[in-house]
Amino acid sequence: AQSVAQPEDQVNVAEGNPLTVKCTYSVSGNPYLFWYVQYPNRGLQFLLKYITGDNLVKGSYGFEAEFNKSQTSFHLKKPSALVSDSALYFCAVRDEDPGGYQKVTFGTGTKLQVIP
Amino acid sequence: DGGITQSPKYLFRKEGQNVTLSCEQNLNHDAMYWYRQDPGQGLRLIYYSQIVNDFQKGDIAEGYSVSREKKESFPLTVTSAQKNPTAFYLCASQQGVYSGNTIYFGEGSWLTVV
Numbered sequence A: 001a002q003s004v005a006q007p008e009d010q011v012n013v014a015e016g017n018p019l020t021v022k023c024t025y026s027v028s029g030n031p032y033l034f035w036y037v038q039y040p041n042r043g044l045q046f047l048l049k050y051i052t053g054d055n056l057v058k059g060s061y062g063f064e065a066e067f068n069k070s071q072t073s074f075h076l077k078k079p080s081a082l083v084s085d086s087a088l089y090f091c092a093v094r095d096e097d098p099g100g101y102q103k104v105t106f107g108t109g110t111k112l113q114v115i116p
Numbered sequence B: 001d002g003g004i005t006q007s008p009k010y011l012f013r014k015e016g017q018n019v020t021l022s023c024e025q026n027l028n029h030d031a032m033y034w035y036r037q038d039p040g041q042g043l044r045l046i047y048y049s050q051i052v053n054d055f056q057k058g059d060i061a062e063g064y065s066v067s068r069e070k071k072e073s074f075p076l077t078v079t080s081a082q083k084n085p086t087a088f089y090l091c092a093s094q095q096g097v098y099s100g101n102t103i104y105f106g107e108g109s110w111l112t113v114v
Helices: none
Strands: A003-005 A010-014 A019-021 A024-026 A033-038 A044-050 A056-058 A064-068 A073-078 A087-096 A102-106 A110-115 B004-007 B010-013 B019-025 B031-037 B043-051 B054-057 B064-066 B076-078 B087-094 B103-105 B109-113
Touching: A003 A087, A003 A102, A010 A019, A019 A110, A024 A073, A033 A064, A033 A073, A044 A056, A044 A064, A044 A073, A044 B103, A073 A087, A102 B031, A102 B043, B004 B087, B010 B019, B019 B031, B019 B087, B019 B109, B043 B064
Parallel strands: A010 A110, B010 B109
Antiparallel strands: A003 A024, A019 A073, A033 A044, A033 A087, A056 A064, A064 A073, A087 A102, A087 A110, B004 B019, B019 B076, B031 B043, B031 B087, B043 B054, B064 B076, B087 B103, B087 B109
């Protein structure tokens, strides 16, 4: 089964500084990777995804993610953090069950705190 | 407006009762999913469905049931057999079954056992 791991429960960064939220993956075959953001008491919002092609993926709200096959990583980045970026971030991977049905598996989430 | 609608937003259940959470989408998406979210545990998959009248158990299906009688609807019933049902429940949907398609989420429903 495919899986993702988010090694940090929380990341703190000063406003204006670059931010990185880490994600590593374990897949067989081609990985389909996603990042989502969740604000308190809300559903998840899609940020970006890697399917194939360019290793640097650009997404919503100025976020981008770098796919690194040799390190099996898909870290989320932003050049300059905003206080409004404070939220819970989830990495996810497309998976397939033994019956061939598609599903999506999520990491445990990383809380990003941007300090004014 | 197009989207995924979950209702109710907040639901209180007495022990021993079954409750049903509604999920409706008007995006014409084929696949639908239910996840449970507990603090510190991320999202865990309960049930998923690729087409009408067909669904599969996820990682934590025990104590839950679903139906998929219509393409746009995927209700989740939390039965009395679910011993610890207090959680945030998220419904999601996806166009087609191509691996690269994005899944989109509703706003979630809070279930509390009182």
